[in-house]
Amino acid sequence: MNSCGVMTYKEYLRVLKQHSPYDFSDYSDNSIYRRIDKVMRDQEVTLEQLCERTRHDKDFVEQVVEAITVNTTELFRDPAVWKYLFEKHLPSLSGNNFINVWHAGCSTGQEVYSLLILFNELGLLDKVRVFATDISRNALDVARKGVYQNQIDRGCIENFNTVFDITSGDKTTFLNYFDVDEKHDRISVKPFLKEKIKFIRHDLVKNDVPFYNKVDVVFCRNVLIYFNVNLQNRIVQRFHEGLYNNGTLVLGAHEGLSGFFKTKFDRQGPVYRKSNVFHLRY
Amino acid sequence: MKKSDRKFKVVVIGGSAGSFSVVSKILSQLDPEFPVPLVLCLHRLKHVRSGLVEGLNLKSRIPVVEPFDKEKLKPGVAMLAPSNYHLFVEFDSTISLSTEEVYNHSRPAIDFAYSSAAYAFREKTLGIILTGANKDGARGLKGIKDKKGYTIVQDPSTCDVETMPQSALKLFEPDQILTPDEIVKVLNSLVG
Numbered sequence: 001m002n003s004c005g006v007m008t009y010k011e012y013l014r015v016l017k018q019h020s021p022y023d024f025s026d027y028s029d030n031s032i033y034r035r036i037d038k039v040m041r042d043q044e045v046t047l048e049q050l051c052e053r054t055r056h057d058k059d060f061v062e063q064v065v066e067a068i069t070v071n072t073t074e075l076f077r078d079p080a081v082w083k084y085l086f087e088k089h090l091p092s093l094s095g096n097n098f099i100n101v102w103h104a105g106c107s108t109g110q111e112v113y114s115l116l117i118l119f120n121e122l123g124l125l126d127k128v129r130v131f132a133t134d135i136s137r138n139a140l141d142v143a144r145k146g147v148y149q150n151q152i153d154r155g156c157i158e159n160f161n162t163v164f165d166i167t168s169g170d171k172t173t174f175l176n177y178f179d180v181d182e183k184h185d186r187i188s189v190k191p192f193l194k195e196k197i198k199f200i201r202h203d204l205v206k207n208d209v210p211f212y213n214k215v216d217v218v219f220c221r222n223v224l225i226y227f228n229v230n231l232q233n234r235i236v237q238r239f240h241e242g243l244y245n246n247g248t249l250v251l252g253a254h255e256g257l258s259g260f261f262k263t264k265f266d267r268q269g270p271v272y273r274k275s276n277v278f279h280l281r282y
Numbered sequence: 283m284k285k286s287d288r289k290f291k292v293v294v295i296g297g298s299a300g301s302f303s304v305v306s307k308i309l310s311q312l313d314p315e316f317p318v319p320l321v322l323c324l325h326r327l328k329h330v331r332s333g334l335v336e337g338l339n340l341k342s343r344i345p346v347v348e349p350f351d352k353e354k355l356k357p358g359v360a361m362l363a364p365s366n367y368h369l370f371v372e373f374d375s376t377i378s379l380s381t382e383e384v385y386n387h388s389r390p391a392i393d394f395a396y397s398s399a400a401y402a403f404r405e406k407t408l409g410i411i412l413t414g415a416n417k418d419g420a421r422g423l424k425g426i427k428d429k430k431g432y433t434i435v436q437d438p439s440t441c442d443v444e445t446m447p448q449s450a451l452k453l454f455e456p457d458q459i460l461t462p463d464e465i466v467k468v469l470n471s472l473v474g
Contacts, residue, residue: 015449024408028372028374028378029372029373030370030378030398030401031370031380031382070382071381071382072381072382072383073381077366078366099387128460220380220381222381224351224366225352225378225379225380229352232352243441252351252379252381253363254349254350254351254367254379255350255351255379256350256351256352258352259449
């Protein structure tokens with residue numbers, strides 16, 4: 001590779017790909033540039049130095065990957081979507097013997113728990129098995145513990161009450177799912193929810209899927225926005241293959257399917273359903 | 283402005299406290315033939331997630347939409363940064379969204395919208411900062427200026443809250459300091 005001169009981010013990504021199991025070359029330009037820029041500022045290194053350490057220091061690579069992939073998530077982000085799932089969509093799964101869920105890119109897990117709470121309120125929790133995957137070890141550690149800081153301040157209880165039409169300020173239902181320490185603004189997920197989830201480290205960019213089951217629901221919210229359209233389509237293809245027919249795909253509130261994939265899913269409100277019928281109406 | 287010299291590829295308007303009525307006024311007086319893609323990055327209350335786009339559409343003479351990720355910028359269409367997402371303008375004239383950390387206590391952060399547009403379109407970027415009670419936007423707007431783009435700051439004496447324009451003025455000298463009516467005139471001069 002370049003031994004002298006000014007390096008570009010793209011060249012750095014090539015080095016990273018060569019010297020580690022990680023490939024960020026299909027991430028969207030703007031987001032990846034900004035993240036690498038932040039790593040350089042935080043570590044006080046130039047791109048060349050970043051490159052040098054990436055070639056020789058495996059632990060450093062892991063740190064960089066953590067910094068590049070960190071994302072925020074919250075309980076019941078976009079309450080309207082959750083309300084739709086609860087009232088209109090998930091009840092249609094009540095005839096199933098079991099409900100397999102793949103939560104792809106679960107980050108620190110708040111939305112995995114949000115989904116399980118919906119299933120429990122619908123009386124379907126016993127049927128549910130969740131595979132929750134993410135590239136970040138640190139995020140998965142947080143997700144497994146299910147202990148979150150500063151969520152009350154960010155309105156998690158209001159979001160929760162909005163979804164379930166509970167009077168504002170009433171905490172009784174929320175307390176069925178979380179131990180709450182208001183003084184330190186800390187909430188802890190109760191064990192009966194945590195035991196339903198298998199957390200698995202997995203890089204969505206890679207082709208394998210880390211479990212064998214087909215799934216009824218794929219949850220992948222605000223993850224595809226970090227990828228370019230080619231990679232988005234590759235991953236949506238994998239979701240399509242992994243879903244049972246008529247299975248559900250839930251994306252972020254401002255994520256959509258592009259091109260050909262619009263014809264392979266039916267849109268229902270904010271969710272997509274796998275379809276084997278070829279649609280030309282788009 | 284020597285408009286003959288430039289063909290802008292994007293106009294980015296940022297605003298916070300008090301900016302709804304200014305943006306609404308601008309949109310209501312804009313020429314329906316407005317030829318440039320418009321991006322609106324406005325701070326909004328996180329828990330009031332709907333209604334802004336509808337509110338702006340009531341009076342606007344060009345369509346206002348909340349874009350999906352990777353949606354293409356369109357001439358004469360205003361794209362409003364969705365609540366709780368950062369918005370970036372990309373090289374290929376698409377919008378990308380992100381849920382990374384709040385920046386300047388804000389998501390969307392106006393700095394990100396400005397600086398990504400400056401990065402993508404350089405001197406073909408027109409940035410306008412409006413009233414607001416925050417310093418978000420000042421650095422990003424300076425970024426547009428640094429790339430030889432065109433920058434306009436709302437005249438602080440016409441602002442509900444002048445913190446945001448003042449933070450920009452402290453940082454650099456914009457091309458123009460204008461009242462909302464004058465901003466409308468500049469935008470409409472881009473037609474034809």
